[in-house]
Amino acid sequence: MRYEIRVDGELTETLAKAFPELDHVVVSGHTILFGRVLDEAHLYGLLARCQSLGLRVLEMRQAPQ
Amino acid sequence: MGVPDETGADPRGPADPCGDPFLRTRFAIPALPATYLRRERLLGHLDEAPRRPLTVVGGAAGAGKTLLAADWAAAHPGRVAWLTAQMADKGRGTFWAYLLQALRLAGVTLSDGVGLPAEAGRVDEALLTRLAAELSARETPVTAVIDEYDRVTDPEIADQLEFVLRHADPGVRLVLVTRTEPLLPLHRYRAAGAVTEIRNDELAFTPAEAAELLELHGLRLPADEVTALLARTRGWAAGLRLCALAAQGAADPRTYLKEFEADRTTIGDFLLAEVLKRQRAETQDLLLRVSVLDRFCPALADALTGRADAELILTGLHRENAFVEDLGHSWFRLHPLFRDILRAHLRARHPGLETELHRRAAAWLRHSGPLGETLEHAAAAGDWAAAADALVGDLALGELLTGPRAETLADLFSAMGPGPGTPATDLVRAALELSRGGLDRALPPLERAARALAAEPAGDAAAARFGCALLRTLAARLTGSSAQAETAARQAVRLRREIPGRLLDRHPEPAALLDTHLGAARLWAGRYAEARAALTAAADTGRAAPTAQALAHLALLDHLEGHPGRAERRALAALSEAEHPGPAVPPGAGLATLVLAAVATDRDELERAEALLAAPADALGDPVTEAQRAIVTGRVRLARGDTEGALEAADRMVLAQETSPWAEAHTALVAAGAHLAEGRPELAVKLLTEPPGGEPLCLVGAARAELAAGRPANAAELLDRIPAHHGLGPLVTVGAALARAQWHGAEGDPAGQRGLVARALREARPERLRRPFREAGPWLPPLLAALPLRALAEGWLLPGTPRPDGTGRVDEPPPMVEELSGRERDVLVRLAEMMSTEEIAADLYVSVNTVKTHLKSAYRKLSVNRRHDAVRRARELGLL
Known part of the structure; x- marks a missing residue:
């Protein structure tokens, strides 16, 4: 499954390293993290990681293959 | 070993179910920093706590939840118990052991009758009932604050908390501090007006509060600027705090804050980088390095930096309210939010350093910390020699095979490659292989370790030598050699005297395991009396893991001596000791199930015997269990009239170095029974009289075969030989x-x-x-x-x-194999009152799914498939 997670604010390169398995792109005050998510456990793990880094998740969606 | 004030643990005090001393920092109310802003409106909400069963303080990381609860708790000494739930992933038993300790530390007198969870993975329902009963008798309620409740991800713990909360009412109040919605039926509490909730929106700073907070940091701002800052941070406490710290260091704070408002980087990241770069180089270095640790004291931080300035830096940081929280007893931790961000910075700035830091942490903890943390750091560093040394040196080698931590430890060490060949790593490899039933693969590393240890001077590495002797006893048991087992066990007993008594007192399991292995080996050799002595000693220690195995072997002994009822009771006791969450069949459970199958066969309950035979086997694969499986399988097939199948089962060779008299005799009985049924009494007589063993059941079988062959005189002679x-x-x-x-x-x-x-x-x-x-x-x-x-x-x-x-x-239904748990009985009682699943869920304050889980498990134990049958069966058994 591919997912996109949109978080508030522009992620610095340093912090983006906390998501080594995802790519990211910065767009006008937001950052979109995207890439392959292994399973549901991984997905919730990513959300928890966002939370523990103080990131505000604005949107999360499954991307077309 | 440990200095209490440095480890935060008192080695002489009470211990958690794994035998590790409690970490005192888990019970400490975090100290408030000087720049903490007391917010009366929130404290007012918390003051409601003693009047309502449940209070939930829920908000994002850095929302100020913990400090709020800590401020309130510190103002109510003697009535508040504090627990930081970081150990919640270490099992239900561990969680409850910690919660009980937190209550005791808060001055709640609990009688010894309440007891303590004996295992990390589970807690007795009776214990919770007793706890609830004692708490409910209190005149003034005690409030238990559980910080980091989001770490509790096991729904069963939530259910258990709920149970205690409800039955102890009004003796206990619960305050949960959590990042995520707690797994409790909050809607029901809301409907009953029984919950106070302080959520993110309320935790957010108001303009007035923000202005006050900034003032505490020496910043005076006009109202519109404060509002703008609030809009940027959304009232997020950590954001405001970092803003203030960053602005403090700027030449012109107000311009600086304007720039911050315009910046679009994620707040935490931006601010943290800003605040970090304003610290002295040594401080930055220390902060980055300690980000690999859950908690640390100055000495541990010094071990990571290689300097000696941690105490000064940490006190300073705590005073400035920057990053560091004081846990009391000279222990600190990074604010969880900053810790994660700092770790990202550490990786970016010093790639590869993380491993070295874990290695240093493990080395420091090895001498002063609990085993679990040492192992985690050593494993994170990939320093398997150190990890294995710590495990073996702490007499915990046997825990790889059985016990509450077996799976966790096996997982941890499964990442170890063929790499370092120290005696300790070889011992760990051998233990891992033995736990998976890989005896052949276990022997080479075991022998390698034995040789290497023998070359070392006597007295050194006593724990490793003892561990080696223990594993050799087990290996001898598994190869079916009682002579080797006796030799290895004697050696182990001798080596045990060289180990410090304090270490032995903390670890009673190795001694019990030694007796278990020795007893099992003696049982294989048919030395019943000596086997019984060793097994009884092991069972008497009360440690669940060895006890289950010992009881299962004692059950087999009873059966071999012709006492099926006694054997059944002991086998059931073994199974209840072995009860264990997780997919693996714990050692002992397999043999106990086979004994039950044998008893079912004696009673001609063949379907039940077949069902028990089909139960999964444990991985150990010892000859006693394998032989018993072949014998019972043969007997059941014989009873079913499948003589060929019975002969095939009796033919299964159990690989063992020594032959076992009872295994041979009973296998011969099965084969003889098949030949007799096929009209070949001569063959049967031959099979049963050839081994000169005087096994009474064989004499009986031989006599029957002689009678079938028409030689009553021979039969009489055989029967007279029965002692x-x-x-x-x-x-x-x-x-x-x-x-x-x-x-x-x-x-x-x-x-x-x-x-x-x-x-x-x-x-x-x-x-x-x-x-x-x-x-x-x-x-x-x-x-x-x-x-x-x-x-x-x-x-x-x-x-x-x-x-x-x-x-x-x-028609006698099969007896119960497992007792119903208290919760399952609760559900059954309501089922009998014709309540629907939903009604039961509502009545017990649990989710519908939880009720279904209890029902399923009750059905399984009662061997039924429908609710009607379940109620009927439960009535028949006198359970309702």
């Missing part, structure tokens, strides 16, 4: 009486025959031993059909005479 000693149980005496009865019949003495059959019936009845009668031969049924013998057989061996009310015939 008349007292230990023989009904399984032997009933068989012998029936064989004698058959002989009397052949000699034309019907009165003597009837007398012996009557004796057999009377002895068999309490144990419901039906099998010996079913296989006695065609001469028996006509005798049983006539009075007076019919009266003795009716109701258990033969169908009873139907009474007028139709209750005469009782």
Whole structure:
């Protein structure tokens, strides 16, 4: 499954390293993290990681293959 | 080993179920920094806490939840218990052990009767009931604050908390501080007005509060600027705090804050980088390095930096309210939010350093910290030699094989490659292989370790030598060599004297495991009395893991001596000791199940025996269990009339160095039974008389075969050889009486025959031993059909005479294998009251899914598939 997670604010390169398995792109005050998510456990793990880094998740969606 | 003030743990004090001392920092109310802003409106909400069962403080990381709760708790000494739930992933038992300790530390007097969870993975429901009862008797309620409740991800813990909360009402109040919605039926509490909730929106700073907070940091801002800052941070406490810290260091704070408002980087990241770069180089270095640790004291931080300035820096950072929280007893931790961001910075700035830091942490903790943390850091560093050394040195090698931590430890060490070949890593490899049943693969590393240890000077590495001897005892048991087991066990006992007594006191398991392995090896060799002595000693230690195995072997001993009822009780006890969450079958459970299958066969309950035989086996693969499996399988097939299958089962070779007299005798009995059924009595006689062993059951079988071959004189001679000693149980005496009865019949003495059959019936009845009668031969049924013998057989061996009310015939259902848990009984009671699943869920304050889980497990234990049957069965068994 591919997912996109949109978080508030522009992620610095340093912090983006906390998501080594995802790519990211910065767009006008937001950052979109995207890439392959292994399973549901991984997905919730990513959300928890966002939370523990103080990131505000604005949107999360499954991307077309 | 440890200095209490440095480890935060008191080695002489009470311990958690894994035997590690409690970490005192888990019970410490975090100290408030000087720049903490007290917010009365929120404290006011918390003051409601003693009046309502539940309070939830829920908000994002850095929202100020913990400090709020800490401020409130510190103002109510003696009435508040504090627990930081970081250990929640270490199992239910660990969680409750910590919570009980937190209550005791808060001055709650709990009697010893409440007890302590004995295992990390589970907690007795009776314990929770007793706890609730004692708490409910309190005059003033105690409030338990559980910080980091989001770490509790096990729904069962949530259920258990709920249970205690409800039954202890009004003696206990709960305050949960959490990042995520707690797994409790909050809607029900809301509907009842029984919950106070302080959520993110309320935790957010108001303009007035923000202005005050900034002022505490020496910043005075006009109202519109404060509002702008609030908009950027959304009232997020950590954001405001970092803003203030960053602005403090800027040449012109107000311009700086304007720039911050315009910046679009994620707040935490931006601010943290800003605040970090304003610290001195040493401080930055220390902060980045300690980000690999959950908690640290100055000495541990110094070990990571290689300097000696941690104490000064940490006190300073805490005073400035920057990053560091004071846990008391000189222990600190990074604010969880900053810790994660700092770790990202550490990786970016010093790639590769993380491993080295874990290694240093492990080395420091090895001498002063709990084993679990040492192992985690050593494993994170990939320093397997250090990890194995720590495990072996702490006498915890046996825990890889059994016990509450077995799976966690096996997981941890499964990442270890073929790499370092120290004696300790070889011992760990051998233990891992043994736990998976890989005896062949275990022996090379075990021998390598033994050789390397032998080369070291005596006295050194006593713990490693002892661990090696323990594993060799186990390996000898698994190869079926009692002689080697005795040698290795004697060596282990000798080595144990060289180990410091304090270490031994903390770890009673290795001694119990040693006795278990030795007992099992002796049992294989047929030395019953010595086996019983060792196994009883192991069972008496009360540590669950060795106890389950020892009880299972004692159950087999009972069965071999002809006492099926006693064997059944012990096997059930073994199973309840072995009860363990997780997919793996714990050692001992497999053998206990086989003993139950044997008892079911004695009672001619063949379906039950087959079901028990189909249960999964444990991984250890020891010869006792394998032989017992072959024997019971053969007996069941024989009873089903499948003689070929029985012969095939009896033919299965159990690989072992020494032969086992009882395994041979019982295998021969199965084969002889098959030949007898096929009309080959000569072969049967040959099989049963060839080994010179005087196993009483073999003599009985041989006598029956001689009778079938038409040689009653030989039969009589064989029967006279059965010793008349007292230990023989009904399984032997009933068989012998029936064989004698058959002989009397052949000699034309019907009165003597009837007398012996009557004796057999009377002895068999309490144990419901039906099998010996079913296989006695065609001469028996006509005798049983006539009075007076019919009266003795009716109701258990033969169908009873139907009474007028139709209750005469009782099909005996299989007995319960496992006891129902308290919760399952709660659900059943309500089921009997015709409540629906939803109603039960509402009544018990649990989710519908939880009720379904309890129901399923109750169905399984009662061997039924429907609610109606479950209620009926539960009534029959007197459970309702």
